[in-house]
Amino acid sequence: MHKLLLLVCFCFLCSCATILNGKKDKVYIHAPKNTKVKFEGDELIVKEDHVIIFPTRSRDSLKFELSNDSISTEFAYRKRTSGIFYLNFLSPYYLGFIVDFTNPSRFSYKRNFIFEIDSTQNTFYSPNNEPIHFKRNDIFVYTTPLKAMDVFSQPMLTLGAEYFVTDRLSLSAEYGTVFSKRLGSGRNPKIKLVKNKGRSFRYELKYYNLLSISSNPRVNEYIGLESRFIRYQFNEDISFRRDAEDISYIIDETLVVRKSVNIFNIKYGLNYPIGKNYFIDLYSGFGVRLFDIKNVNRNYNPETDTLIDDRGHFDYRRRNIEGLNNNNHFNFTLGFKFGYKF
Incomplete structure (x- = not known):
């Protein structure tokens, strides 16, 4: 029993996502000013550039709704595996993966979402060229x-x-x-x-x-x-x-x-x-x-x-x-x- 307890503690100390990731993730939603963001029963208003939501980490997709005047659009984005989860490759015998596989803390969502309004379609959309990333040969x-x-x-x-x-x-x-x-x-x-x-x-x-x-x-x-x-x-x-x-x-x-x-x-x-x-x-x-x-x-x-x-x-x-x-x-x-x- 004593050895089993030591093994459980050893696995827990190596589980990077369980220790380092909180129960909730942090997501920034960038949208035009005065846009309403409906998420888990709450309604947030974009006052300047963005609002922040805190979805619970899980296997479920991230769902929210954007509305501005008569325009309303629902969005759903799949979860992804947190980069911290892969730090378990540094743990002895990769034992940290065992704990993290049973814990939803290993999941995360995209950090930033950008939305604009398509006035011709009366809908919100996420532009493909959101960040100004550098390219090869720049x-x-x-x-x-x-x-x-x-x-x-x-x-x-x-x-x-x-x-x-x-x-x-x-x-x-x-x-x-x-x-x-x-x-x-x-x-x-x-x-x-x-x-x-x-x-x-x-x-x-x-x-x-x-x-x-x-x-x-x-x-x-x-x-x-x-x-x-x-x-x-x-x-x-x-x-x-x-x-x-x-x-x-x-x-x-x-x-x-x-x-x-x-x-x-x-x-x-x-x-x-x-x-x-x-x-x-x-x-x-x-x-x-x-x-x-x-x-x-x-x-x-x-x-x-x-x-x-x-x-x-x-x-x-x-x-x-x-x-x-x-x-x-x-x-x-x-x-x-x-x-x-x-």
């Missing part, structure tokens, strides 16, 4: 406006292109170049030993519409794997105290900083259409940032000299001194891209 050219106003690093002008290998899979490449002086605290040394310059390369692999988190059916969502390679050269002022026998004195030094930064992120993004051809790509993600810093002309000795804090600029300058920091950091990314789809 090309998307974009820039990253926030890079031009980067107060934490070096302002850059960027230009990138995204090419769709399939309807859902795309590859993108981006190039950035320094166009302005460094911004922020401690970025304007008195002596210019080298020319401030820099460049960056970004490569990204995206897979679209694997998830459907947004309630807007015209938005393309994606999961992306990103790699960025940045190379900087600039001047940086530091001040430090040096002790020589009984004498202590301050030294101001201008460093040559040659910084290499390699960034690897996993990202989630939303691609919003603006009109027919323009898009805004909003994204966020996390990963790792790897630094390599060289100061080719440095006199400062971290073993014997003491850096001087200059009203909070100390941390920024310390990050540009070779050998003082852990060069591996957690990276968080958040931003947007704006572009044009050909």
